[in-house]
Amino acid sequence: MSLQTTLDYRPAARAGLIIDWTPYLVGIGIGVLSWVVFLVVNNPLGITTALSQVSGAVATPVLGAEAVASNSYWARNLFSLDYGTLFLVGTLAGGFGSAVLAGSFRFEQVPTVWAERFGPSPLKRYAAAFLGGIIAMYGARLANGCTSGNGISGGLQLALSGWIFLAVMFATGTATAFAMFRTAR
Amino acid sequence: MTLPVTGTAALALALVFGFAFGFLLHRGRVADYNTIVRQFLFQDFTVLKIMMTAIIVGGVGVFLMVQFGYAKFHIKPTDLLALTLGAALFGVGMVLYGYCPGTALAAIGGGSLHALVGAGGMLLGGILYALTFDGVKAMILPVGALGRVQLHTLLGISPWLIFAALAVVALALFVTVERLSARRA
Numbered sequence: 001m002s003l004q005t006t007l008d009y010r011p012a013a014r015a016g017l018i019i020d021w022t023p024y025l026v027g028i029g030i031g032v033l034s035w036v037v038f039l040v041v042n043n044p045l046g047i048t049t050a051l052s053q054v055s056g057a058v059a060t061p062v063l064g065a066e067a068v069a070s071n072s073y074w075a076r077n078l079f080s081l082d083y084g085t086l087f088l089v090g091t092l093a094g095g096f097g098s099a100v101l102a103g104s105f106r107f108e109q110v111p112t113v114w115a116e117r118f119g120p121s122p123l124k125r126y127a128a129a130f131l132g133g134i135i136a137m138y139g140a141r142l143a144n145g146c147t148s149g150n151g152i153s154g155g156l157q158l159a160l161s162g163w164i165f166l167a168v169m170f171a172t173g174t175a176t177a178f179a180m181f182r183t184a185r
Numbered sequence: 186m187t188l189p190v191t192g193t194a195a196l197a198l199a200l201v202f203g204f205a206f207g208f209l210l211h212r213g214r215v216a217d218y219n220t221i222v223r224q225f226l227f228q229d230f231t232v233l234k235i236m237m238t239a240i241i242v243g244g245v246g247v248f249l250m251v252q253f254g255y256a257k258f259h260i261k262p263t264d265l266l267a268l269t270l271g272a273a274l275f276g277v278g279m280v281l282y283g284y285c286p287g288t289a290l291a292a293i294g295g296g297s298l299h300a301l302v303g304a305g306g307m308l309l310g311g312i313l314y315a316l317t318f319d320g321v322k323a324m325i326l327p328v329g330a331l332g333r334v335q336l337h338t339l340l341g342i343s344p345w346l347i348f349a350a351l352a353v354v355a356l357a358l359f360v361t362v363e364r365l366s367a368r369r370a
């Protein structure tokens with residue numbers, strides 16, 4: 001385990017293990033997981049509703065329990081260890097489990113693509129990640145779901161909301177990426 | 186066993202299903218900043234391959250289960266202004282952050298420190314949304330509230346026709362992308 005500023009996305013240790021699964025297999029896996037969650041727990045894949053519950057818990061020491069409980073948004077999304085928040089814990093653990101099994105766990109501060117364009121400063125990267133996190137989460141709550149809840153779960157149910165979400169976020173994401181990374185070459 | 190599972194058993198399953206989701210995201214290389222940003226730069230199509238496959242495989246199964254009474258739809262309403270504004274913000278935030286909320290959690294599990302910093306931003310974004318929710322609810326959510334709409338009912342055609350069309354589009358895209366990357370290699 002080492003602290004490095006840049007990291008190629010291909011894990012160093014391969015030892016015969018198939019570490020990078022083909023995207024098609026992963027897509028099938030997520031599709032089948034969707035069948036299972038619809039059937040077994042009647043609860044589509046989603047992340048940000050539960051994440052907003054966590055934000056309420058984080059805000060409690062600062063704003064006070066009363067202010068959080070009486071907030072019209074948190075009132076219906078109060079934090080508890082329920083299905084949604086435990087799913088978040090599972091997702092985190094799943095990433096950790098995969099990385100450990102693959103031998104690819106390591107602390108990453110600045111990813112390759114970022115470093116090539118903006119240099120090796122972790123602070124710069126952290127600032128962008130923090131700002132991006134604020135914007136992405138605010139947008140996901142305004143849109144009532146993220147890539148999981150709106151994109152995958154909404155998309156596979158042929159929900160109009162899901163497909164509009166996918167089209168719009170892909171458009172602004174592409175514009176942002178080109179503005180950030182395409183320099184005169 | 187009666188379905189859906191509820192209570193404590195569902196909480197245990199939340200951890201299991203979350204783990205599977207995080208594991209799949211990590212193995213699919215989408216818990217990686219580089220993969221996500223390269224998608225928005227049209228240099229790596231892993232994200233689209235996973236999402237299209239998941240939507241088609243997941244959708245066909247879920248529609249079959251609904252048709253035979255084993256599952257229920259969970260359609261999010263289309264609140265047109267909130268959805269488009271939110272999705273537009275989400276696309277910008279996702280590229281700045283380099284993750285969406287689900288892949289961010291899996292990435293934190295894999296050791297990404299900038300994903301962890303950005304998760305702090307996401308929690309702040311969730312707090313900001315809750316604090317502005319009354320205004321959003323009064324002024325943005327009602328604009329273009331179309332209700333819970335699905336594409337096949339909107340278009341008045343069979344959902345299977347839509348999945349067939351999606352499969353054709355996905356296959357054409359996959360073949361094109363694989364040929365291009367083979368030529369580049």
